Amino acid sequence: MTITIAIADDQQLVRGGFRALLDAEADMRVVGEAGTGEGIVALVERERPDVVLMDIRMPGLDGIEATTRIVSDPTLSATRIVVVTTFELDDYVVAAIRAGASGFLVKDTEPVELIRAVRVVAGGDALLSPGVTRRLLARVAEGARAPHDQGLLDSLTDREREVLVQVAAGRSNEEIAAELFLSPLTAKTHVSRILTKLGVRDRVQLVVLAYESGLVKPGWH
Known part of the structure; x- marks a missing residue:
């Protein structure tokens, strides 16, 4: 089974790095990239990926609103969203979890952890460690x-x-x-x-x- 992935980030270099890393895995395929919230919503509606790596701060529609739109669409219920952020307990992360994201990663995550995270979320599990879960959900x-x-x-x-x-x-x-x-x-x-x-x-x-x-x-x- 191949895990399909969409990448949303306003920096082309970040998108390219994620794509190269994930496409190198035998069980993964990146189906598209977007640099805006509007773009990732349209991409997800078209390709229906298993996992979306979602940046928060993007021009126009931000990652929180994009997450909300995707999660609220019943036809996209199989798509899981992982927020990729700079700071572990950024207020935006709390908002994204509220919006329906299935977990989050920090941008300096080790490559092996990013790959593991995609597999974990695609398998239906949460991407939150116990310690982070308690701190985040307390917020x-x-x-x-x-x-x-x-x-x-x-x-x-x-x-x-x-x-x-x-x-x-x-x-x-x-x-x-x-x-x-x-x-x-x-x-x-x-x-x-x-x-x-x-x-x-x-x-x-x-x-x-x-x-x-x-x-x-x-x-x-």
Whole structure:
């Protein structure tokens, strides 16, 4: 299976570097580049890539609004967006995660980590380390304007709520299984059911929901 990728960055040199690196991988293919937000939205609508590497600061439509447009289009639900930013906890990153991005990378990421990140996100996993997850989502929680409908979490069983708390801590399925004395397959099944019940795209959005609903508080581990 080949992972298709689109690259959005206003610097041609950055786009060219990413393209050369990713196209060299046997299981990856860059389907296009764009230097503006409008351009990447049009490219994604046309090519429907698996993963988008999204710069934030671009002329005209910025990466946050471009992310919002892509995520809000139900026909593009299979496309995952990774924000590529200069600073790890840039306020723009928080806004992008809120908009529906599946994770983020800093621009000085090592090449091997960029390649790994594309595979991780294409596979449906979140691209946030546990420590970064807690710091980032604490920022999301602090900026929450209003909690989600509390009734939304009523659809979850007690065990599913326990699993959601673990997801919010940035733990993998294997770590959740060890913490709650489950098999990894059972943990994975619980996460899949929670995603379906709450109608969210991926684990990153589950973490956002856990904080914004009040199920998890900033500073919890």
